[in-house]
Amino acid sequence: MIRTRFAPSPTGELHIGGARTALFAYLFAKSQGGEFLLRIEDTDRERFVERATERIIESLKWLGITPDNIEKPMIQSERLEEYKKHAFDLVRAGHAYICTCTKEMLEKDREEQIKSGVAPRYEGHCRKLKTKSEKLKAIEGKYIIRMKMPDEGKIIVDDLIRGKVEFDASLLDDQIILKSDGFPTYHLASVIDDHEMGITHVIRAEEWLSSTPKHLKLYQMFGWDAPEFAHLPMILGPDHKKLSKRHGATSISDHKAEGYLPEALVNFMAFLGWNPKDDSKQYFSLQELTEEFKIKNVNKSAAVFDIEKLRSLNEYYLRTYELTNLKTKERLTEGESGLIKRGGYKTLKEAEDYLQKLRKTPEYDPKSLIFKKSSEETTKKGLELACEKLSSCERWESESIQRSLAEAVGEGGLTNGDVFWPVRVALSGEEKSPSPVELMVALGKGESVKRVKEAIKKLK
């Protein structure tokens, strides 16, 4: 069975980049009937943020990419003994060693190595400790554990997206796998956990590609089969730099607050580095994405996050959304939801801002009530007839309202411009606004008739 995971660090909100990684891992697993799991990588106590895990889970759920183990995700800080045990197994097997070098010593070495143009690599004396008593002595004080990288040879990563990538083992550092506070580093913990969880495919961001040889080596040291790897292309900001807070809202919760729909975000993120190779279709639900997703269609190159594309997608989803969905989710009246669904609003927030403005009594120049091809007299006549018809309109819904206005046009021997235009301006106070029918459904009968009467008064 295919099994993937998303393994965020609880250092803040779920960001676009992380969410896209989670989405792809989800799609890959689900497209093959597999499982998608969550693991919390909280091994860095300095960067740990309270309640970040809950917020990440909330964002994941909101997007609809819910992990199968959502009730009980694996949490690394609860497994410290496990990591320590495995680290010492490696020491015993001669694949790792205890190191007591101080940070100062290491930094000095590193500086010199960089200066002389070689890859920084730990070559300190701890690597060379041979006798048991030496090793035992080291363990008495503060220590860390390093994995022993080979001095020569190649390590080949066969990536699902990038193909074979070759690394020179001698350039790889003796990576620290257990820190002096007893916590494992990412490298150790993720290898142990992926093995234990039965992860078959590690789908993660490109920034991990360079450390994959270390992970491969670790699997080999433990005698475990390594999973397949797929490194996703980066997401860049408009300035082509790595997407970050500098670029404004980047977290999922920010986008939610700004009125983006999860469907739009999912559709948008899916197309960042992936496409269905089919020109005819651009709107995909999560279900449709799951059916279409193929890892071989994932791009190698980084993608720029274009907010305009997201806005356009969001406008579409807002417009085609199930009315009842919008109503219950956003607690709007049916008329108000209908107004949002008419289109033209890029975000829910923009739509709601308009709704709020609409609820206030409009102020406008009486002259704007008159359509360009009409006159003051016929406008007044149109409004009065409309007022009469609307007042006696029994069922307040778009069809009968439409009919009432049409009757006003017919009985008065008027044109649409003599009735629809002034009624609309009376309602919204604006030369550009949704149609009078849509506005009246949203506003309700009492308020609508009141505004039309107000307009007639203004023309006197």
Added chain:
RNA sequence: GCCGCCAUCGUCUAGUGGCCUAGGAUAUCGGGUUUUCAUCCCGAAGAUCGCGGGUUCGACUCCCGCUGGCGGUACCA
């Protein structure tokens, strides 16, 4: 510095040697529909396929070099 990844309209991308005088989407600009706006429909503009060498009858597509961008090089993930 060293190692690695990447490179087609502003942006997301199609393209796996001839179907490409490079297609779609989005954004932009025109036109049409409509009482206005939005939606919708039609159209225009927009990429010497990063640059330079090869290979080939033929290269956006394959190879090499360069350049540029990005990532890694932590007791961060």
